[in-house]
Amino acid sequence: MLCLGQGRSAEWLGCLRPSPYPGRVNGMAAEAKALQLVLFGATGDLAARLIVPALFNLYLDALLPERFTLVATGRGQRDAATLAHQYHADVARFSRRGKPPAKEWAGFAQCLRYVQMGPADKAGLEPLVRCLAAQDEQWRTRSERVYYLATPPEAFEPVARALDEAGLAHDRKGARIVVEKPLGRDLASSRDINRVLAHGFEERQIYRIDHFLGKETVQNILAMRFANPIFEPIWDRRYIDHVVITVAETLGVGHRAGYYEQAGALRDMVQNHLLQLLCLVAMEPPVAYAADDIRDKKLEVLRAVRPFPRDRMHEYAVRGQYDGGWIEGREERAYRAEPKVDRQSRTETYCALKLFVDNWRWQGVPFYLRTGKRLPVKCSEISVRFRDVPHRAFDPSLGLNAEPTRVVIQIQPAEGIVVRFTAKEPGAIFRLRPVNMRFSYGEVFQKPSPDAYETLLWDIMHNDATLFMRADQVEAAWGLLEPVLVAWADHEDPGFPNYAAGSWGPEAAELLVARDGHSWLTPIMMHPANPC
Numbered sequence: 300m301l302c303l304g305q306g307r308s309a310e311w312l313g314c315l316r317p318s319p320y321p322g323r324v325n326g327m328a329a330e331a332k333a334l335q336l337v338l339f340g341a342t343g344d345l346a347a348r349l350i351v352p353a354l355f356n357l358y359l360d361a362l363l364p365e366r367f368t369l370v371a372t373g374r375g376q377r378d379a380a381t382l383a384h385q386y387h388a389d390v391a392r393f394s395r396r397g398k399p400p401a402k403e404w405a406g407f408a409q410c411l412r413y414v415q416m417g418p419a420d421k422a423g424l425e426p427l428v429r430c431l432a433a434q435d436e437q438w439r440t441r442s443e444r445v446y447y448l449a450t451p452p453e454a455f456e457p458v459a460r461a462l463d464e465a466g467l468a469h470d471r472k473g474a475r476i477v478v479e480k481p482l483g484r485d486l487a488s489s490r491d492i493n494r495v496l497a498h499g500f501e502e503r504q505i506y507r508i509d510h511f512l513g514k515e516t517v518q519n520i521l522a523m524r525f526a527n528p529i530f531e532p533i534w535d536r537r538y539i540d541h542v543v544i545t546v547a548e549t550l551g552v553g554h555r556a557g558y559y560e561q562a563g564a565l566r567d568m569v570q571n572h573l574l575q576l577l578c579l580v581a582m583e584p585p586v587a588y589a590a591d592d593i594r595d596k597k598l599e600v601l602r603a604v605r606p607f608p609r610d611r612m613h614e615y616a617v618r619g620q621y622d623g624g625w626i627e628g629r630e631e632r633a634y635r636a637e638p639k640v641d642r643q644s645r646t647e648t649y650c651a652l653k654l655f656v657d658n659w660r661w662q663g664v665p666f667y668l669r670t671g672k673r674l675p676v677k678c679s680e681i682s683v684r685f686r687d688v689p690h691r692a693f694d695p696s697l698g699l700n701a702e703p704t705r706v707v708i709q710i711q712p713a714e715g716i717v718v719r720f721t722a723k724e725p726g727a728i729f730r731l732r733p734v735n736m737r738f739s740y741g742e743v744f745q746k747p748s749p750d751a752y753e754t755l756l757w758d759i760m761h762n763d764a765t766l767f768m769r770a771d772q773v774e775a776a777w778g779l780l781e782p783v784l785v786a787w788a789d790h791e792d793p794g795f796p797n798y799a800a801g802s803w804g805p806e807a808a809e810l811l812v813a814r815d816g817h818s819w820l821t822p823i824m825m826h827p828a829n830p831c
């Protein structure tokens with residue numbers, strides 16, 4: 300049997316059901332459209348951890364299209380019921396909502412099909428073509444199609460080509476292809492991937508995922524900057540002294556050494572997530588909140604970044620690798636002692652960069668970016684540090700009046716915005732102290748944010764590419780980092796390991812900012828245990 304559904308009847312209409320949960324779009328009914336999402340790599344880690352739990356949450360929120368199927372594909376022999384059973388366990392383990400309610404799960408499982416396929420070529424895809432066509436016939440419509448390549452990048456080329464040859468890419472409005480990082484390991488390989496995808500699909504059909512862009516707090520950067528009149532007038536070199544972007548993780552490499560050994564922090568985190576954050580903070584206002592308007596503005600930022608000076612790379616780029624150490628009372632081993640990691644590995648698990656955006660708005664303002672594994676806390680935030688007052692009227696003896704104002708955009712785990720400024724302490728004696736004024740998502744909205752993949756899948760299904768990377772953007776980001784990659788590859792001995800697990804990274808990273816008279820701004824954590 301080629302197309303194995305569960306409990307389908309001739310009258311079956313799909314997955315629409317009233318939602319018992321607050322949806323992402325309040326009160327919005329699912330659209331009466333038909334969509335089939337084809338999942339390549341359906342039994343892989345990405346499907347289990349992120350894609351299927353996100354789809355199920357969309358189902359619970361009644362945000363899947365009215366007529367929807369999830370068509371899992373694979374080479375192995377299995378049926379939809381077995382796969383549904385496995386996905387149930389995955390959702391219970393990885394979904395933000397935990398174990399699925401039985402009735403709802405049964406409804407979702409009805410959307411699941413399994414197609415056993417041959418090799419990734421035209422003939423191999425025939426069972427899929429028949430399965431999709433059979434569903435369309437039953438629905439009496441031509442459904443939209445999303446081909447999600449949750450596969451290693453080696454599969455992009457054969458699968459994209461096979462989809463094209465099988466005629467599955469030709470519906471320019473209805474067919475989309477989704478790919479995930481790593482989108483190359485340098486400029487040349489990213490161009491190859493883009494070329495392969497462009498062979499059968501037009502750019503508007505290609506969705507390149509950077510999951511950071513799906514995070515609520517990341518999307519809110521544009522809302523904060525462009526939906527309020529108070530930030531934009533001071534958002535430039537006249538008022539801002541420097542910007543620090545920190546993405547710190549306590550996790551180590553875990554079970555991903557196979558991938559990570561070839562990637563390292565620069566490719567894994569900076570090329571995509573951190574540069575995306577930089578673009579959102581530094582971009583000019585778009586004319587409209589529309590995919591290409593926004594992506595054009597982001598691209599302008601990447602194009603304006605000053606090239607790294609090859610002869611003084613150490614002043615602009617620092618790499619590190621964690622040694623053993625302690626985090627939250629737990630002893631952690633060194634990166635080189637992790638399973639499947641080369642005992643002499645030169646892969647960086649930390650990097651810090653200094654960048655300048657050479658345009659009218661940002662001339663001379665340093666942007667410091669840092670990310671690392673096995674740092675003391677999990678925390679992603681953007682700290683915008685304003686210039687000092689031009690004249691200090693208050694005597695230094697009045698308190699900490701030297702601490703400059705900063706706006707901190709908290710991405711995770713705390714989600715919010717903090718304005719840190721100086722205030723007078725209550726009392727007859729005039730004393731100054733830094734205080735925080737804060738907006739917390741949790742407190743204001745009183746509901747959990749959706750996972751990034753829920754947002755991204757919803758957008759893909761609605762043909763909205765705003766939160767996805769365009770080919771030119773990906774290539775610009777690789778092009779920008781190319782000199783660092785080359786310099787690091789040429790320089791044989793990075794002196795690893797050079798920071799202890801549980802520390803804030805190598806000493807050279809402190810120097811990187813200290814040379815400019817700055818320091819890494821301590822993240823402002825907004826945990827209840829650590830109130831502002």
Ligand code: BG6
Binds near residue numbers: 548550567568
């Ligand atoms: C991924 C990286 O893209 O992002 C991982 O490959 C990293 O190495 C992860 O741990 C961090 O994402 P998040 O959403 O957990 O901050």
